[in-house]
Amino acid sequence: MGSSHYLALSAILFALGLFGIATRRNLITVLMSIELVLNSVNLNLVAFSFERSDLTGQVFAVFTIAVAAGEAAVGLGLLLALYRLRSTTELDRARELEG
Amino acid sequence: MEKLLWLVPLLPFLGALTNGVLLKGRISQRGVTAVACGSVGLSLLAALASIGGYLTNGAFAGGKPFELVLWSWVPAGLVSLGGGVLADLQIPFAFLLDPLSSVMLFVVTFVGFLIHVYSVGYMGHEEGYQRYFAYLNLFMGAMLLLVLGNNFLVTFVGWEGVGLCSYLLIGFYYDQEFPPYAGRKAFIVNRVGDFAFLTGLFALVSQYGTLEYRKVIEAVAANPEKATSPYLLGLSLASFVALCLFVGAMGKSAQIPLYVWLPDAMAGPTPVSALIHAATMVTAGVYIVVRMNVLYQLAPGVSLFVAGIGAATALMAATIGLAQNDIKKVLAYSTVSQLGYMFLAAGVGAYTAAIFHLGTHAFFKALLFLGSGSVIHAMSGEQNMQKMGGLAKHLPVTYRTFLIATVAIAGIPPLAGFFSKDEILAGAFGGGHYLLWTVGLLTAGLTACYMFRAVYLTFHGEFRGTHEQAHHLHESPKVMTVPLMILAVGAVVAGWVGIPAVMTFGKDVNWLHHFLGPVIAEVPEHGGEHAMSHALKWVLIAVSVAVAVVGIGIARRLWGTRGVAADDAFKAAFPAVQRTLENKYWVDELYDATIVRATWATAAGLHRFDASFIDGLLVNGARHVTVAVSMVSGFFDKYVVDGLVNLVGWLSRQGSRALRSAQSGLLSQYALALTVGVVALVCLYIVMR
Numbered sequence: 001m002g003s004s005h006y007l008a009l010s011a012i013l014f015a016l017g018l019f020g021i022a023t024r025r026n027l028i029t030v031l032m033s034i035e036l037v038l039n040s041v042n043l044n045l046v047a048f049s050f051e052r053s054d055l056t057g058q059v060f061a062v063f064t065i066a067v068a069a070g071e072a073a074v075g076l077g078l079l080l081a082l083y084r085l086r087s088t089t090e091l092d093r094a095r096e097l098e099g
Numbered sequence: 100m101e102k103l104l105w106l107v108p109l110l111p112f113l114g115a116l117t118n119g120v121l122l123k124g125r126i127s128q129r130g131v132t133a134v135a136c137g138s139v140g141l142s143l144l145a146a147l148a149s150i151g152g153y154l155t156n157g158a159f160a161g162g163k164p165f166e167l168v169l170w171s172w173v174p175a176g177l178v179s180l181g182g183g184v185l186a187d188l189q190i191p192f193a194f195l196l197d198p199l200s201s202v203m204l205f206v207v208t209f210v211g212f213l214i215h216v217y218s219v220g221y222m223g224h225e226e227g228y229q230r231y232f233a234y235l236n237l238f239m240g241a242m243l244l245l246v247l248g249n250n251f252l253v254t255f256v257g258w259e260g261v262g263l264c265s266y267l268l269i270g271f272y273y274d275q276e277f278p279p280y281a282g283r284k285a286f287i288v289n290r291v292g293d294f295a296f297l298t299g300l301f302a303l304v305s306q307y308g309t310l311e312y313r314k315v316i317e318a319v320a321a322n323p324e325k326a327t328s329p330y331l332l333g334l335s336l337a338s339f340v341a342l343c344l345f346v347g348a349m350g351k352s353a354q355i356p357l358y359v360w361l362p363d364a365m366a367g368p369t370p371v372s373a374l375i376h377a378a379t380m381v382t383a384g385v386y387i388v389v390r391m392n393v394l395y396q397l398a399p400g401v402s403l404f405v406a407g408i409g410a411a412t413a414l415m416a417a418t419i420g421l422a423q424n425d426i427k428k429v430l431a432y433s434t435v436s437q438l439g440y441m442f443l444a445a446g447v448g449a450y451t452a453a454i455f456h457l458g459t460h461a462f463f464k465a466l467l468f469l470g471s472g473s474v475i476h477a478m479s480g481e482q483n484m485q486k487m488g489g490l491a492k493h494l495p496v497t498y499r500t501f502l503i504a505t506v507a508i509a510g511i512p513p514l515a516g517f518f519s520k521d522e523i524l525a526g527a528f529g530g531g532h533y534l535l536w537t538v539g540l541l542t543a544g545l546t547a548c549y550m551f552r553a554v555y556l557t558f559h560g561e562f563r564g565t566h567e568q569a570h571h572l573h574e575s576p577k578v579m580t581v582p583l584m585i586l587a588v589g590a591v592v593a594g595w596v597g598i599p600a601v602m603t604f605g606k607d608v609n610w611l612h613h614f615l616g617p618v619i620a621e622v623p624e625h626g627g628e629h630a631m632s633h634a635l636k637w638v639l640i641a642v643s644v645a646v647a648v649v650g651i652g653i654a655r656r657l658w659g660t661r662g663v664a665a666d667d668a669f670k671a672a673f674p675a676v677q678r679t680l681e682n683k684y685w686v687d688e689l690y691d692a693t694i695v696r697a698t699w700a701t702a703a704g705l706h707r708f709d710a711s712f713i714d715g716l717l718v719n720g721a722r723h724v725t726v727a728v729s730m731v732s733g734f735f736d737k738y739v740v741d742g743l744v745n746l747v748g749w750l751s752r753q754g755s756r757a758l759r760s761a762q763s764g765l766l767s768q769y770a771l772a773l774t775v776g777v778v779a780l781v782c783l784y785i786v787m788r
Contacts, residue, residue, distance in 0.1 A: 018777075022770040030766065095764035 006047035013040035027082065027089045031075045038068045100152025104167045104194050106145040107204065108243035108257075111236040114138030119233030128228055132219050135232035139215045139239055143208040150201045162617040164197035164313065166249050173252065178308050186308025195249030195312060199618040202454055202611075203246040203386055206461045209589075210378035211239050213582040217469050218370040220579035221476060231271060231368065238264035242379040246386065251300050251310040254387070258296070258351070261380040262289045268375070269367040278366035285360040292350020292357055299343025306336055312390060319393045326397045338398035344391055345405050348384025352438045355412045359687055361435055365427040369472030372427060376434040377465035382457050385441045389450045392619055396448065406446020406527075410538040413439030415684065417545035421552065422680030424666075425482045426471045429553045433508065434464060436542060440523055443539060449526025451615045455597045456519035462589035463504040463516055469583055470501035473575040474557060478568055484556040485663055486565075491558040493572040496580045498558050500587040505554050507590040509547035510647040517644070518594035524643050525599070529631050540646050547650030555658035563663065599636070 013036050020033025042061040049057025079089060086093050117134045118126075126134070153165050173190035180186050196204070215235060222231050241260025248254035263286075270282025304310060306325075307318045319326045319337065330336040348354070353361035361381065365372055375381060388395060388405065395402045413436045420432035437460050444453035475482055477494055491498040507514035510521070520543060527536040562569050574580065597611040631639075657665035670677045682688070 018770065018774055022767050022774060025767070091766045 003047050003051045006043060010040040010043040010047070013037070013043065025091050027075075027079050027091050030091060031072065031079070034075075035068065035072070038064060100148045101150075101156070101165050101196055102167070103145045103152075104149045104165075104196055104247065105169055107142050107149065107208070108194075108240050108247060110138040110142040110145065111240035111243065115233045115236035115240060118229050118236065123229065123233075126229070128223075131229045131232055135236055136212070136215045136219065138236060139208070139212045142239070142243070143212045146204050146208040149196060150205060153196050153201065159198075164195055164249075164617075166193055166195055166313070168193040168249075178304075180306065180308050188304065188308050190250055190252050190310055192253060193249040193311075194247040194253075196247070197618055198614045198616075199386075199390060199454065200246055202458055202615070203382070204243070206382075206458050207239070207242055207246055207378050210461050210465045210586070211242075211374060213585055214370050214374045214378070214465060214469065215239075217373075217472070217579050217582040218368075220576045221370050221472050222368060225368070227271070231268075234264055234267045234271070235371070235374065238268065238374060238379060242383075245383055249311055249313070251303065251312070251315075255296070255300065258347075258383060259293065261383065262286060262293065262351075265289070265364065265375055265380055268371040269364045271367050271371065275366075277363075281360075281363040281366040285364050288357050288360040289350045292347045295343045296347025296350075299340045299347065302331070302336070302340050302343065306330075315391075316393050319397065323397055326394070334401075335398065337394045338401045341391065341394045341398040341401040342404070344387055344394075345384075345401065345408075348388055348442075349408070350384075352381045352384030352442070353412075353435050354384070354408050354439060354442060355415065356686070358412060358416070358435050359690060362428055362431040362683070365425070365431050369427065369468060369475060372431070373465045373468030373472070376431070376468060377461045381434060381438055382441075382461070385438065385445060385453055385457050388442070388445045389454055390618075392445070392450045395445070402446050402448065404446070406443050406532065406535055409439040409442025409444075409446055410535045410542075411439070412436070413443060413542040414538050414545070417542045417549065419680055419683045420549040421545060422677060423549075424485050426474065426484050426487075426553060426557060427468070427482055429484075429549060430464070430467050430471060433467070433546065433550065436546060437464065437508070440520065440539065440542070443535060444523040444526055447527045447530045447532050447535060449523055449530075450619045451597075451612050452519060452522040452526050454615060455522055455594075455611055458596075459507070459515035459519040459590075459593045462586055462593045463507040463514075466500055466504040466583060466586035466590050467508070469579070469586065470497050470504065473497040473579055473583065474501075476575055476579070477572050478564060479571055481564060481568065484553060485666075486563050486568075487557045488560040488564075488662065489558070489562040490572070494558075494574050496574055496583060500580075500583040501558070502554060503587045504590050505550045507594075508550055509651060510543050510643060511651075512640075512644065513591075513594070515590050515592070515594035517647075518597050518599070521640055521643055522597060522599065525631075525636065525639055528639055540643060543643055544646040544650040547647040548654045551651050551654035552658045555654060556663065559659060560662040599640075 017033045017036030017038075017040060020036065021030055024030050024033060042064050045057040045061040045064070049055060049061070082094055083089055114134050114137070117138075118131055122130070122134075153159050156165075158165055168191045170192050171189065172192040173188070175188035175190070177185045178188045215232075218231070218235065222228055225231065238261060241257045241264055243257070245254050245257025245261060248257060266282045266286040268282075269285050270279040272278040300310065303315060307315055309315060309318070326337040327335045330339050332339065334342065346357075349357045361376075364375060367375075395405070416432040416435035416439060420429050420436060423429045423432060437456070441453045441456050441460075444450070444456060473494060474487065474490060474497060477490070477497075478487060481487070503514070507516040510517045512518075520539075524536055524539050524543070527539055562572075596614075597609050599609060657669075661668070679685070
């Protein structure tokens with residue numbers, strides 16, 4: 001099992017995440033899709049770290065997970081605030097800042 | 100007392116101001132009467148006091164006039180008279196009281212006052228009572244200025260003033276069709292004369308540097324060579340000025356060819372006719388000619404012209420008077436005729452006789468007009484003598500006074516008209532103007548004839564009016580008959596101030612001659628009248644009286660016995676003559692065909708030029724050009740300027756639309772864009788590798 005397998009899985013995950021972001025309207029689903037995209041990146045980092053026997057990539061992956069956790073917390077906070085304001089989690093309904 | 104002179108014209112002006120402006124419509128009829136008659140009455144008293152004061156002080160005895168300078172009016176200063184001569188031209192606003200203006204002043208104020216009083220009765224039921232009296236007072240004021248002015252300029256103000264007032268009063272009934280037309284005609288015809296009058300004044304100013312009568316007369320008398328030297332149009336200075344003044348007088352005093360306004364002036368109220376004809380306006384021309392007699396004596400040609408015009412006017416108007424049926428028209432032509440008499444006198448050098456006749460005429464003509472007014476009043480406005488007749492028993496006072504005036508104008512002694520007319524005829528005969536004398540004599544006979552025709556048709560025979568009119572007939576109220584009686588006294592006695600010496604068997608009691616002596620320049624060749632023998636004078640008197648009696652006799656034979664039938668018989672016998680006289684020799688028609696028509700045609704041509712060229716081509720052309728230019732400009736503005744502006748707006752909108760879509764706020768779109776971007780980057784990487 002070479003690194004190309006990891007890369008392929010990562011690409012599939014990335015594509016799934018991107019598809020979710022692009023097509024879903026529910027903010028929760030979008031957030032979940034973003035996690036998929038982040039995880040596909042993490043998978044790539046870990047895969048290259050393993051192949052090159054360099055731990056730096058794994059450290060970065062841990063950082064990413066930490067940041068993603070923070071991001072999820074913030075995202076959920078925004079989600080709650082949006083729900084309170086609009087009684088919905090539909091993304092298309094939150095367009096106040098559009099140009 | 101003569102210091103009161105300034106009050107004489109001022110009072111009527113104040114009356115006119117009060118009635119016409121200050122208290123217009125805010126005063127009772129009684130108040131209007133008080134103001135109007137009161138002002139003229141006081142003016143009469145002031146005039147009498149002034150004349151009395153002048154006659155009793157030393158200046159009169161010394162033959163000097165009294166001058167009252169009120170203020171400096173035209174301080175023109177030094178003016179050049181040509182040839183390096185300078186004159187100090189100062190025209191004061193000043194009044195002059197000398198024998199001539201005293202006579203005029205008395206006649207104007209006295210007769211004018213009686214006409215005012217009479218008007219109270221005559222106009223009592225008329226609309227515009229206050230307006231009428233305002234105009235009448237204004238008329239008096241203007242006429243008094245004319246008479247009293249000590250220079251031509253003050254006189255000219257009055258001269259124009261009476262012209263204006265005649266226009267206002269003749270056109271008094273402005274809601275009818277004819278009176279305003281007649282008023283306009285009087286005004287315009289007078290303007291023709293005024294133009295010549297002004298020309299004469301300019302000639303005087305330019306040659307003598309003064310307009311004061313005294314100075315002009317002194318200058319002319321001091322230097323007759325200058326006055327008789329050639330001046331303009333082949334005339335001497337004296338002739339030119341005299342001619343100009345006489346043309347002005349032709350207009351004011353209704354002489355051929357400018358007499359046409361006066362018969363039409365009958366359209367005004369009857370007392371106005373009396374005032375215009377007897378005491379004011381029409382006498383102004385005679386007054387000016389007599390006032391300037393110095394000039395006329397230096398211009399024998401012009402004097403002869405004056406006499407000729409006067410005689411022609413006298414005869415022509417008398418013949419027309421014979422065929423008129425309107426009682427006022429008869430009197431109007433009689434006035435024209437009598438004024439011709441006065442000019443005949445002035446023309447032959449009998450200036451005193453001219454003024455004498457002016458004075459006596461004022462009394463009996465005012466009386467005739469007021470009497471006709473009384474008749475018209477009784478006949479409810481009817482003026483046609485064909486529809487009168489037999490009024491003597493209904494209007495006894497009017498009849499008697501009218502008859503006295505008629506006898507006076509016919510020239511029967513010892514009434515006023517006889518003396519003055521006889522003096523004129525004697526003057527013409529004595530001056531060797533036998534043709535003029537014959538014309539005058541003929542006119543006298545005609546005058547007697549047509550005046551008695553008026554009396555017979557109006558007062559004798561059977562009443563020919565409607566039953567209603569017959570029922571309504573009444574004598575006029577006291578306020579009208581008393582002035583008639585006073586004037587009747589005047590018509591009898593006014594001539595006694597100038598009884599010729601021959602009738603008093605050598606005793607010289609011709610008071611007027613002595614009185615007017617100082618203002619009449621010596622006439623060297625005028626000795627003819629004095630040179631006539633007593634017998635010849637008696638013959639002349641007898642002839643003139645005989646002619647008058649014959650005239651009366653003819654009138655009595657024709658109209659006294661046959662009434663209107665005589666007119667019809669005459670008409671049947673001489674239809675052409677009758678038509679010519681009835682139509683007044685077609686002079687009005689002649690004017691209409693030539694001057695009036697030509698003026699209208701010129702005006703119409705100018706109008707067409709104005710309408711087609713000025714309005715059509717220039718004004719409307721400019722309009723079209725402006726419209727076209729503005730259309731082009733509007734098109735450019737709309738499509739080019741606005742188009743550019745809109746293009747900028749459109750570009751901004753399109754740009755904003757493009758940019759806005761990048762900021763839709765739709766996360767999914769952003770994600771799509773991101774995806775596309777990534778794919779594009781990957782593709783780019785693959786291709787570039």
